[in-house]
Amino acid sequence: MTxxxxxxxxxxxxxSPLARLQHLLKESEARLAVVRSVVPSALGPHLKAxxxxxxxxxxxxxNAAVASKLRQLMPRLEEALRARGLQVTSIRLRVR
Known part of the structure; x- marks a missing residue:
């Protein structure tokens, strides 16, 4: 290292821009941890923040099957995020 x-x-x-990006990344990971705690354990490995x-x-x-199941669980996900004090405007699902 120089x-x-x-x-x-x-x-x-x-x-400032990098600090904001780092904050958003941590927030996204925190949301993922909450979601993984309320979905069936078999789905957890198939999710990324x-x-x-x-x-x-x-x-x-x-995949689309995981997305379909999460759409069914969306009210539970939103409720869990709110219960942890995380603001929920919308949760978008994207197949990667």
Whole structure:
């Protein structure tokens, strides 16, 4: 490492846009943890945290069958997120 090089964590904390991105990534991961805690355990490995923005949160799913089951569970997911104090505007499902 060169003498003037910054560690990635330090660089991210010094830059407002990067700090915001890091915050959004942590929020998205927190939402994923809540969702995994309320869905059947067989579905958990097929989920990934996606982007979080002003319009909502995207949950990435492995296939259409997982997406279909999550659509059925959507009220439960939204309720669990609200119970943990996480704002829910919308949850978008995207097959990856």
């Amino acid at each position: 003498p003037n090089a910054l560690r990635i964590e330090e660089a991210m904390s010094r830059s 996606g982007p979080l923005d002003e319009e909502g949160w995207t949950l990435l799913v492995a």
